[in-house]
Structure formats: C-alpha cells, structure tokens
Amino acid sequence: MDAAPRKRSSWLLRRLPLVVVAAAGIWLWRGGAGLFPTHRELIWNLGEDRSEIRELDIQITDRGGALIKREQVFFHGPPGPQVVESIPLSPGDYPARVFIRKVAGGAEEQVSTTVHVAGEETVLVWLRGR
DSSP: OOHHHHHHEEEEEEHHHHHHHHHHHHHHHHTTTSSEEEEEEEEEEOSSSTTTTEEEEEEEEOSSSOOOEHHHHSSSOOOOSSEEEEEEESSEEEEEEEEESSSSTTOOEEEEEEEESSSSSSEEEEOOOO
C-alpha cells in the first residue's frame, strides 16, 4: 500500500525541474525579466488634424541618444488615424522624435515625446492632442 504514493511522489519530483525550467523559459521569452527585448506594437495616434500630413519620419533612441529605429512613412492622401510599427523593446522609457511633413508648402512640425514601455505588448503614443 505504501508503494503507490511513493511512486507518485517520486514521479512528480523527477519532473519538477523540467516544469520549473519550462516556466522560467516562458517567463523570460515573454520579457518577464526585461533582459531580452520583446516585439512591441507601437501605435502612433495622429490626432484629429491630420488631413494635410503626407510624411512621417519617426526616430526612436535609447537614453544615451543612440538611434534604435528610424522609419519613414509616406501617404498619397490623408492618412488614417494611426500608424502602427513593430519594434523589439525592453521595458523602459525611450525618447522619440517625429517629423511631420505636410502637403507642399506646409510647415514641417517636430514632435518630441517619450515612449513608455512597461509589460504590455501594445503601446499607444499620442503625437498631437488627445
């Protein structure tokens, strides 16, 4: 009668290290420790007054000023309300500059903001008004 409970507990003890390693791996893969960058979806909200925008030059840097990502987006007509890009980022704050070019003859606008990344996979960034 004692053999069955002993077999069951020894079976669990043998597999416990595998379960712990698998759980830790999943946690790290999902960016749990912040050691490895996780792909984030950045959603740049252009605001209500966007009908004259024809180009965006998005530049994201680290705190030291080194360029992490630069993306230029061109529009043939008025853009939609949002621009979405994917970028691997660890949790933290990232300075960003966005140069907004308008239809011919329109003034260029520069927006400086901070992209705050916590644990979420999607980050909404407002460029102009809410």
